[in-house]
Amino acid sequence: MPFLFRSVIFAATCLFPYLLLGQIDTVQALDSVNSPYDEQAPVLDPVEKALYFTVTKHPENVGGIKDQGDIWVSMPDSTGDWGVPQRVAVLNNQDYNAALGFSPSGDTLYLHGWYTGGESVYMKGVSYTVRTDTGWAKPKRLTVKFFKNVAPHQSGTLSPDGKVMLLSLEAFSGRGAEDLYVAYRQPDGSYTGLKNVGDDINTDRQEMTPYLSPDGETLYFASNRNQGTGRDLYRSKRLDETYRSWSAPEMLDTTINTTGIELYFTIDLAQEWAYFTSNQNSEGYGDIYRFRLPPPPVDSTRQIDSLAPDTLPLVDTPLVDSLLISVVDSLVVDTGSVVEVATTPMDSSMADTTEIGYNEAVAVADSVMNTEADSLDRLGWSQLRLQVFGEGDSLLRSAKVEAHWADTTWMGVWEDDSLVVGYPDTLTEFDLRISAPRYFAQEHTFNLADSLVFFSFSLDPIAVGATVKLESVLFRRGSDEMFPESSVELDEVVKLMEENPKMEIELGGHTDNRGNPLANVELSEARVATVKAYLVAAGIAAGRIQGKGYGGAKPISENTTEESRAKNRRVEMKVISNDD
Structure with a gap:
């Protein structure tokens, strides 16, 4: 099978070596912007040249001194200094509010959290507003597909062309605490599923506040990987177009990094000033600082060499956990491994069949995938090959793979010991669902900007007693009314129970320990009833679903902080029977 190699050439500018070599003369505090409170997340407006940032626990915030953060803005004056900040009322409420970044035109501002239409922001997603x-x-x-974050905060940035979003989250395939993840913009304006950027950047410590330089070539981020030095700022050079291959991170100059906490490095579009936050000399609260950048000289172009076949990374390359993102983390095993980098073009007669329906797709796959390999060397389509394993590392011949794109579902076809999926070369990505009777399913997004690979997966058996936390089943505060986005995870539960008709479950509702214990039990029971009603309405027999509200009687974390209490507020699904 032929290998696919590419050589990519970038026009690169100097990567600010003086940030490492002690050539920064003066770091200035933004006295006109900073307050006795905590300034965070500076973002520069490319249209009005304004500075947007977040202030926590400011008495003028919507929630007053208990407010976790409102967005403020400062306009530059004629001398280049920053004016008196003003709150941006429409972007704020009593929860945490922060800007993520601007679109290339500056007409769209991306924001952390979901604005639900009421008085609260659900701090586990991304929103946007237009000018x-x-x-x-x-x-x-x-829409950021399959979004998940179990950390109490998030941060992020957009690439200069708006095609790539980098987020700091605690999510799928993590290395420890918060990691950096990448998502790619789709034609409809949404973003693909998140992919871990990999071990070049991420550690078992926190990687936070990512920022991409104006040329898109350099990543700046904060990390506490050096224990005992707070959080410091680092930079790394991008090595390819996937945003998952980076040079070894380097710590910035000690004029910037201190024994305190430095976060949120950013550079203005004119590349005149760099900004960051630090709590050094500010009684523990963050302030915004800046320093002037000399004009960066234009450097030569750099070339990323094609990989020769004998140097092509195979099993040891950490691709799968960053390529493949599950819908429901609890239902998924992140154990895919890269076996071989390869492509096999398919029959050119299939090149114009992107819109075929489900039955036609199955028929075409049956006729083409089982053809002799030498007849597949045609233009227009390619293959993805997978192996699926179960208990005891045995090959699961009962496994099924479905590929989804647009309105098409493509069923994988067994060829020798592999499941083979075909797809048009015109696609940029598609979704995969891997399932087998008596095993938990996996759902992944495969991005075709990456090298095409041969994967193996291990599915977890559905064992009696297995308990799954339904992370994305969310309710309005103090209510049994679910948020609409809960349907994504519940639909996966429906599929699982349809594929395993003997499976019976118990739904358990849990709260934290605040409030009246009896009222907490009643609320958790009402929420369980809501979830059960959804599953029954989707066609699952009511007799297969038991439910119980536990209130705050079964915590999985201490109830001493808001973060720990949030872990205790949950709905769980436990397998109580799965007889043949």
């Missing part, structure tokens, strides 16, 4: 003649419009939720 109008009268200011910013009401924020709307942005």
Whole structure:
């Protein structure tokens, strides 16, 4: 089978070596912007040249001194200094509010959290607002496919062309605490599933506040990987177009990094000033600082060499856990491993069949995938090959693989000991669902900007007693009304029970320990009833679903902080029977 190699050439500018070599003369505090409170997340407006940032626990915030953060803005004056900040009312409420970044045109501002339409932001997603003649419009939720974050905060950035989003989250395939993840913009404005950027950047410590330089070539981020030195700022050079291959991170100059906490490095579009936050000499609260950058000289172009076949990374390359992102983390085993980098073009007669339906796709796959390999060397389509293993590392011949793109479902076809999926070369990505009777399913997004690979997966058996936390089943505060996005995870539960008709479950509702214990039990029971009603309405027999509200009687974390209490507020699914 032929290998696919590419050589990519970038026009690169100097990567600010003086940030490492002690050539920074003066670091200035933004006295006109900083307050006795905590300044965070500076983001520069490319249109109005304004500085957006977040201030926590400011008495003028929506929630006053208990407010976790409102967005403020400062406009530059004629001398280049920053003016008195003002709150941006439409972007704020009583929860944490922060800017993520601007679109290339500056007409769209991306925001952390989901604005639900009420008084709260659900701090586990991304929203956006558009610039109008009268200011910013009401924020709307942005689709980032299969989004998940179990950390109490998030941070992120956009590439200069807006095609790539980097987020700091605690999510799928993590190395420890918060890691950096990448998502790619789709034609409809949404973003693909998140992919861990890999071990070049991420450690078992925190990687936070990513920022991409104006040329898109250099990543700046904060990390506490050096224990005992707080959080410091690092930089790394991008090595390819996937945003998952990076040079070894280097710590910035000690004029910037101190014994305190440095976060949120950013550079203005003119590349005149760099900004960051630090709590050094500020009584523990963050302030915004800046220093002037000399004009970066234009350097030569750099070339990323093609990999020769004998140097092509195979099993040891950490691709799978960053390529493949599950819908429901608890239902998924992140154990895919790269076996071989290869492509096999398929029959050119299939090149115009992107819109074929489900039955036609199965028929075409049966006729083409079982053809002799030498007849597959045609243009227009390619293959993805997978192996699926179960208990005892045995090959699961009962496994099924479905590929989904647009309105098409493509069923994988067994060829020798592999499942083979075909797809048009015109695709940029598609979704895969891997399932087998009596095993938990996996769902992944395969991004075709990456090298095409041969994968193996291990599925977890559905064992009696296995308990799954339904992370994305969310309710309004103090209510049994589910948020609409809960349907994604519940639909996966429906599929699982349809594929395993003997499976019976117990739904358990849990709260934290605040409030009246009896009322907590009643609330958890009502939420369980809501989830059960959804599953029954989807066709699952009511007799297969038991439910119980436990209130705060079964905590999985201490109830001493808001973060730990949030872990205790949950709905769980436990397998109580799976007889043949």
